[in-house]
Amino acid sequence: MSGKGVGRSHSSTTSGGSVSRRQLLASGAAVGGTAALGGCLGSREDGLTVGFALPFTGTYALLGESIVDGFELYLDQRDGEVNGEEVELVRRDTEADTNKGVDVTRELLIKERADAIVGPVSSAVAMAMIQPIETESSAIWFNANAGDYRITAEGCPEYHFRTSFNDWQTSAPLARFVYEEIADNVCLAYADYAFGQNSKEFFKEAFEELGGEVVDEVGAPLGTDDFSPYLGDIQDSGAEAVYSFFAGGDAVNYVNAFSSFGLDEEMTQTGSGFLLANDTLPAQGASALGMYSLLHYTTTHDSDRNRTFVENYEQLHGGSPNVYACQGYDSAQAFVDAVEETGGTDPDEMVDSLVEMEFDSPRGQFRFNPDTHEPIHNMYVREVVESDDGESVENEVIDTLEEVEGPAWGCSN
Amino acid sequence: MIESVLRATLLGLQLGMTLALIAAGLTLIFGMLDVINFAHGALYMLGAYFGTVVAGQLGSFWLALVLAPLMVGLVGAAIEIFSLRPLYDRNPLYHILLTFGVAIMIQGAIIEIWGAQSMQIPVPDLLSGSVSVGPVNYPVYWLFVLAVSTLLIAVVWLAIERSDLGILMRASAHDTEMVSALGIDVSKVFTGVFVFGAVLAGVAGVLLGGSRSVHPGMGFGIIIETFIVVVIGGLGSFRGAVYAALLIGLVTAYGALIAPTLTDLFLFAMMAIVLMAKPSGLFGATEAA
C-alpha cells in the first residue's frame, strides 16, 4: 500500500520517465513495506481496489459481465477478503470504444487508485491502454480477454499479464488437428480487421509448415450481415475444409449462412473458438452442428476442477460459465495469489510474484511465461454436438493440446 | 463464376428490396414532414426485437411478421405525436437532434430489456433449408424475404401511384399548405405517414431478423446505409428510393465479390458524387416531371 502512496505523491512532479518513477516506487516499498503508511491518503486506501475496464453496454456487454461474474466468484469463495482486507470492485464501461477505454483506465488508475485493472475485451482498446497503464505504473493489468499478440510484441509492457489467451494460441495450434484429422487443404475465411488477419496468418503459417495447402483466402469486412458472396468464394475454392475467424454477430451470421447454403454438406468448418462460443451458439443452433473449434476453456470440459467451478458459478450467478467467466476467475486467482504472496500491492513486487506463479484453473494448469507474461495453458479442440436433452447444442472436447505457449515476440528479461 | 454472380444477384435484389422497405419510410417522412428521421434505424431494430419476442412467446413466426410491425407502428405514432408534432414549425435541424435522442433512447431501452447479446428470430421449418436456383443452392428463407419485400414494395408502389391517399401524400410532399387548404387534417396525414414508415421498417426488421443476428447496434448500423439510398434516390422520392435501394443492394453484393474493403468507400463516393452533380437524386427528376 505504502509504495503506491509514495509513488503518487511524486507523480505530478516527476516528468514522464516511468523508469525513475518505478525506482521511486520500489524504494518507497522498501522503506514503508506495511499498510500503515498508505492509509493517510484517503478512505480508498483501506482495502484493495480492482478496477474493471470492460464493455458493459453494446455488443460486447455480455463478455464484460461474464468476466466480472467470474472474478466475483473467486472472491466470493474467499469471502471477499484478501489478507484480511476487503476488495472493492469498481466497474467502468469502456463501451468497446478506444477513447472511452483510455478515459476509464485513467479514471480507475488515478481516481479510484485501483491496484489492478481487469480488462478490456477488444484489442483496439487494449492497445490504447498500454500507455496510460505503463505511465502510471501503479497497478497490475490483468488482460482478461484482448488477444492481439501485438499488445505483448510492441514493447513487452511490464505490468501486463494476459489471463486470457493470445491470437496465436487460438489459431495456430489447430493446424495440426485439421491437417491430420480433416484435410490437407483449406480455405481461410476471416473478419477483415487486425484480429481476424492475425488469426488467419498464424493458422496459415502453421498449416503450411505441416505441408498443408491454403487454397484461398476470403476476407469479409467486420460487421458483415450477409455472407453469401463470401460463401460463394469459399465454395468455389473447392477446399475440403474451412478455417474461419469470426466472432460475435459476425460468427452468428456466418455460421447460419454457411449451413443455410448447404456448404456444411460439402466441406468441414473449423475455426478459432470464438466462432462457436457460448455467446453465439444459442443463436447458431443446429447450424453449428459438426463444426470444430479451438479454445482454452470449454464449459463441458470433463475435469473435477471444472465441474466444481461450473457448479459454484451456477450457484452464485445462475447460468453456466463461459470462457470469459473463466478468464475473469483466473484474473482473480492471479491477483489474490500475488497480493498474498507479496503481502501488499506494490506493482513491481507483484510482477515478480506473478512471473513465477502457477495455479489450478478451470481450464487446467495455468502459468505465465516470465518473459512475455503470456499464458501457458491447455488448448482444447471441440466439436459442436447436440446437448443431452436434445434441445440445444454444445461443445464437446475431443482433443487436448497441453501447455500451449507460443512465440516470445522478442521479449526477454 | 456464374454461380457467384447469380448468388450475388439474388442477394443484391434481396438486400435492395429490404433496404427499400426501410428507405421508403425515411424518404416519405422527409418528403412530407421535412424530417430527417435518425430514429428510423431504431424502428427497424425494434421490429427485429419485437419479432423475437412474438415469435418466442407465441411460437409463431407468421404472427411475428404481422404483429411486430404493428407494434413498431404504435411506437412510431407515439414518437410522432409526442415529440415531433410540437416541432414542425421549427428549423428541421431540431428534428435531427430530437430523432437522434429518440434513437439513443430506443437503443438504451433495448439493452435494458433484452441485453446486448445477439439474438435471432427462429425461422419456421417450412422456410428453412435451401433449394436449388439454377446452378446454385440458395436458402429458402432468403428467397422468402426477397419475395415478401418485393410484394410489399409493389403494393406500396401501387398504393402511392393509384390510391387517393397516395395522391394526397404526394401532393402534400410538394405543398402542405395546398393540402390543408383542401380541408384535410394535415397533422393526421403526418402521423399516418410516420406510422406507415415505421411499420415498413418494422417489417424489414422482422424479415432480416430471421437471417441476420439481432443486436443493439443494428439500428445505427443501418441508418447511414439508408441515408445513402435516400440521397441517391432523391430526398423525398419513393420511386427513387426503390431504384436506389436496388442499386445499392446490387453494388454491395457485387462489391463483396470484387473488392469487399472498397465497397463502403465506393458507396460513400457515389453518395457524394450524386449530391454534387444531381442533388435531386439519380431518380428524383422522373417523379417531379
Place this chain on the structure above:
Amino acid sequence: MNETVTATASDVSETDPILRTEGVTKKFGTLTAIDDVSIEIPADEITSIIGPNGAGKTTLFNLFTGKHEPTGGRIEFRGESIGGLAPHEIVDRGVVRSFQITNFFGELTALENVRIATQAHYSGFGPGDFARHHASLEEPIADAYEILERVHLEDAARTTAANLSYGQRRHLEIGIALAARPELLLMDEPTAGMSPEETHEVVDLVRAIADDVTLVLIEHDTDIVMELSDQIAVLNEGELLSWGAPAEIQADERVQRAYLGGGGRE
C-alpha cells in the same frame, strides 16, 4: 407568336446602350421562359419592363444579374459579355439589383445592412479582414451613413432591420443596392404594396437616384411607369412584344391586347 420585335438604339434613344442583349434565350427544361429577346438599355435613362405575370420579367433580371445562365444568345454590359458570369462578378462590373420582396439581414441594424454592402469595396481577403473588428471600418461606415441619408433613413440607422416599418424597409432595400455602387441598377417593383403616400416618396427617390445611375424597373403600376420611364419594354410569354417611348407603348394595340386580354394568368 413568331413575330419578334428587335429594338435598336436608333429607334428609341440617342445615347449609347449600357446593356444590350442579342437573341437571349432561357429554357427551364421544356419551358421557354425567355425567347430570343434582343434589347438595348440606353445609359443614364430610366427603362421600365412591363408585362403580365409570368411574362419573364424577373427571369430577364435573373439573366442580367447572373442568377441564371442564358441557354442561348448574348448579354453585354458596356460592350463586354456578362452572360454566364457569377453574380458577384457581374456586381463587380456595376450591375446591381434590388429585390421585390424585401431581402435583407433582419437581425442587423439598418446601418449594418448597408455597411455589409459598402464594405465590399474596401475589404476582401487581406489579413486585416480577418483580424480587425468590423466596427473599426471607418470608410465603409461613413459611406453607409451617406447612403442612409440618400434613402432618408439616417434616423433609423441603429434600428434593427426587422423592426423597420414597411416603407422604411423598401427604402433600406434600395439603399443596400445603392451601396453596391451600381452603374446600372435593376429595381424589382420598388413600390409594390405601398400606400399612395409611400409610393410618392419612392418615386421621388427613384428620380433622384436616376440622376447618376442608369435604372431598369420592373413595375406593375402603369401610372408610375408612364410617369417615370424614358422608354418601356413590354414582355409577353417570354418574348419582347413591344419597345418604345411611353406614348408609343400606350398606343400599341398588341400591348393592350396582351395586358387586357391575356392578363388572366394571374
Place this chain on the structure above:
Amino acid sequence: MKSVVELFGRSQSSQTGDQLLSSRGRLAVLVAVGALALFAPIADAYEPFWLNMLVRMMIFALLALSLDFVFGYAGLLSFGHAAMFGAGGYAAAMLISEVTANALVVLPAAMVVGAVVAGIIGWFSVRARGIYFAMLTLAFAQLFYVMAFTDLPATILGVESFTGGDNGLYGIQRYALFGVDFTPTLVYFYLTLAAVALSFVALLRLSNSPFGRVLQGIRENEERVQFLGYDVRRYKVLGFALSGAFAGLAGGLYVPFQSVSHPGLLHWMISGELVVMLLLGGLGTLWGPMLGAALVVFLEEQLAGFASWEIVLGGIFVVVVIFAPRGLAGAIISVRDDPTNVATNAKRAIRNYIDKVRR
C-alpha cells in the same frame, strides 16, 4: 493572458452594440478561464482525475466552438467535422512518433492538416445548401473514415502501415516544448487551456471581423450577399477551412492526451454528437456550444455507471429540443435578463407543448 485582455479591451471600446459577446459576457469568460487556471492545482492535489475530465471537456469545447463558427455563425451545417478532428489527430500522432514532439511544430501542423481537409470537403460541398450540404459533408467524412479504417493509404503508398487500420496509432507521447514536458496531466491541462482560450479569442475576433460579418450575412441571406458582389463560395470555403483548422487543433490536442489515434475519431457518430453539443449549448453564440460540449462530456462520464445511461442521455436531448430550443445559452440569457420569469416561462413552455400535441 495579457493579450486576451487587450483584445477584448479594444473591441469593447467600439461603437456598435451588436457584439457577439457583451462586456459582461467577456468578463464571465475571463473569470471562467481564471477559475479553471486556479482550480487545476487544487484538483491535481485533491482528485487528479478531475483534470483528466476537464482536459477532455475543453478539447470537445474547442471542437464544438470550431463547428459553431461555420454552423451557428455562417449557417453551414457540417455533419462531417469528425473528419477534420481525426485528420488533425492522425497528423499529430504521425509527427510526434516520427518527427518531433514540439508542440509549436505539431499543433500548427495539425491545424494546417485540418484546414486542408476542410478546404477539400468544403470546396466540393459548399455549392449544395442546407441538408444537402450536411449530407455531402457526411459522405466525405465517412470516406475519410473508411480510408483510415481500412488503411487504404498504406495500400496505395505500398507501405506496411499508415493509419494503422482499425487499431489506429497507439503509444503516442505527449508534447514537449522549451524543455517543458507536458506528460503530467496538470501541465497538459495548462497547454490545453491556453490553446482553447486563444482559439476562443481568435474565433470571436474572426466572427466580429469584416470577414465574419460577411459570413453572418451569408447565413441570414445568402442570395443578397451574392448580389452585393461577394464571392459567396469563396467565403464559405474559407470559413469552412478556418473552422477545420480549429477542429484539427482539437484533434492535435486530443490524440497525444489519449495516447492513441484511431478511426473512431473520424466516425460520423462524433460529428453527430458534436451537432448535439451545439444545439444543447445554444447555436451561434460560440460560448454556448462550448458549455454544451462540456456538459455532454460530463454527462457521459457521470452516467456511464448506470446501465440505462443511454435512455437518460437521449431523454435529455429530447427534452431540451422540445422545451429549450435555444439551449443552455438561451436559458442562461433568459434567466439573466429576467430571473423572476423562470417559472412562468417554464409553465408557458409546457402549456405550449400540450397545445401542440393536441392539435
